[in-house]
Amino acid sequence: MKYKLLAIDMDGTFLDKEHMPTKGNIEYVHKAAEAGVKVVVCSGRIPAALKLILKDMPKNQPVIAGNGSIVYDHNSRELYYGALERDALIEIINIMRRDFNNVYYHFYDGDIVCSERFDKIIADFYYKLNSTMPKEFGVEIRIIPDSIYYIDKYNPKVAKVEIFEEDLNLLQSIRDRLEMLPGIEIVSSGFNGIEITNKGLNKGNALEFLVNHYGYSLDECIAVGNDENDVEMIKKAGLGIAVRNAKDCVKEVANYITEKDNDNDAVAEVIKKFILNK
Numbered sequence: 001m002k003y004k005l006l007a008i009d010m011d012g013t014f015l016d017k018e019h020m021p022t023k024g025n026i027e028y029v030h031k032a033a034e035a036g037v038k039v040v041v042c043s044g045r046i047p048a049a050l051k052l053i054l055k056d057m058p059k060n061q062p063v064i065a066g067n068g069s070i071v072y073d074h075n076s077r078e079l080y081y082g083a084l085e086r087d088a089l090i091e092i093i094n095i096m097r098r099d100f101n102n103v104y105y106h107f108y109d110g111d112i113v114c115s116e117r118f119d120k121i122i123a124d125f126y127y128k129l130n131s132t133m134p135k136e137f138g139v140e141i142r143i144i145p146d147s148i149y150y151i152d153k154y155n156p157k158v159a160k161v162e163i164f165e166e167d168l169n170l171l172q173s174i175r176d177r178l179e180m181l182p183g184i185e186i187v188s189s190g191f192n193g194i195e196i197t198n199k200g201l202n203k204g205n206a207l208e209f210l211v212n213h214y215g216y217s218l219d220e221c222i223a224v225g226n227d228e229n230d231v232e233m234i235k236k237a238g239l240g241i242a243v244r245n246a247k248d249c250v251k252e253v254a255n256y257i258t259e260k261d262n263d264n265d266a267v268a269e270v271i272k273k274f275i276l277n278k
Contacts, residue, residue: 003275004216006032007064007207007233008267009225010043010053011190013243016263024265026056032271033058038074040064040210042203044195044229046159047072048111049129052137066108067187067229068206069159069197073213080209082201083157088183092161092196093147095181100174105163107147109156112140116147121164161196162189187229188247195229204232224270225250226262241270 006029008014014025029039041057042064043050050065063072071080089107096105106115106122113126122141130138144150151158165171175186175194185202189195203225211218223230223237226246234240235253242254245261256274258266 001219001238003037003222003239004220005038005040005211005214005222006271006275007040007042007203007221007223007237009203009227009230010041010045010050012226012245012262013224013230014041014262014267015053021053021056022263022265022268024268028265028268028271028276030058032275033061035275037275038062038214040207042207042223042225042230042233043067044160044189044227046070046108046111046113046139048139049126052129052133055137062210064203064206064210066159067195067197067201068203068232069201071206071210073210079213080206081157081159082198083159084161084196084198085183086151086155088181088198089151089158089161090148091181092178092184093151095177096163096174099177100170103163103165103170103174105161107156107158107161109142109150109154109158112142112156114142114144114147114150114156116144118143119164159197162193163196164193166192168192187231188227189229190227202232203230204234204236207233207236222270222274224258224267239274243267 033039039058040062044067047065060074062074069082104119126139183199185197185199219238221237222239223233224241226243240254241256242250243258243266258269260266260269
């Protein structure tokens, strides 16, 4: 099979434990692009949080962001932006306030991270990210006094909500409660987070949308990932691949599991084996 598109998850797949791309992965995604394969960054991150990564990736390639809520073509033209319905967003916030008041969450107004408090999550990721990179690669953080007031006043296009909690039993209780709501989709994110988008918006459906846009078939696609939010695209792709460090739920649906993990050029292994055939 000659593959035409390679969809790659970022955190835990293409990026190492320091959230940076390995040299081998960078080298081989360029080789894949030179061979005529579309190399698609397919991330749970919002577009602004991908800018530093994209500067070293092959140019003029499509992007899937926000767990499939946002799709760009190879010219950085927005093909799709799926915002959460306002009523669902308000209900999520009300449930968090009423039943899980001490649990941290934030949402994204486009590329702006919106939160009612400056929490360790923002400090350890976004604030640290902003403090260690050039300004043009930073992400705007907006601490707001009242999320519902903000939504009513500004009518933001919210691609997703993220909730983080170290107590995994409590996190599961939150997920169980929110899954009773209609019209939303929930996936785990890393070890202690869940991410919420509109129903039907996931990396798998975004991949299918992009494939149809370019006139390819899903059989001509490779998808590589490590976390629950990668499961749908791995199931849809003609060749679905889990990296060695992937969660069991990903390995269970994959056609191939890499010998290497995300710290040791797992994506380069995929490109060598299935695209360059070396």
